[in-house]
Amino acid sequence: MPSQTADSPAARPPIVVLCGLTRYWEQLAEAALYETAADRIVLAPGCNLKQPHPLWATPAQADRLKPVLDDLHLRKIDLADEVLVVNPDGYIGDSTRREIAYAHRLRKPVRYTH
Template sequence: MSYPRPCTPEAKLADAKKQLSLPHIVVICGSTRFMPEMAEADLRETKAGRIVVKPGCDLKSPHALRADPVEAEALKVRLDDLHRAKIRLADEVLVVGDYIGDSTRAEIAYARSLGRPVRFTHPEVDPDA
């Protein structure tokens, strides 16, 4: 007698995306110093028919949300968790910019550990190339 294989959360998500006929989902990663380039990449990917998710906050620019250093650090932790969730949701990662910092390097490693393809606007900065 065969038993049904346990369905992982990843398999359930893939099945739901297929049942909903969702377009390819791309998550944009990179240093927030490249926010204008991320907006341009978003435009190109959207024009190509892809769903795009990207960083929604730039922690390098002054803002009242980041005035208190303790709250700012807690916000960074929450945003990092949120971005990893975006990577899990996505079918592919697009790294924008000609610089890879520690956070982006960690996101690339995380995406690759999940088996997500990683594409670069500047392939020469690929840490695994």
């Protein structure tokens, strides 16, 4: 096998997507830290609608954004090699269940933090 040089592409690290409730935002961030330190590319929820922000300041804005974010997260699962469910105390909500089922349909490995 040829040796890798600065000009040659490196083998791509595995891509892991984090799934879980945004109420566990700190745990999601901690999981992203550990996965990154384990040499994995991390895809994660990019917005926490439970924290105030001008993009979703009104209920109408939040209602328009939620389905966009839900679909975007499924596209992240499409890109990922595996799924890590961040589920403190074993809790899994409805959206996360849907994401797990989607990952299983794609035959993606699914791991759980708890």
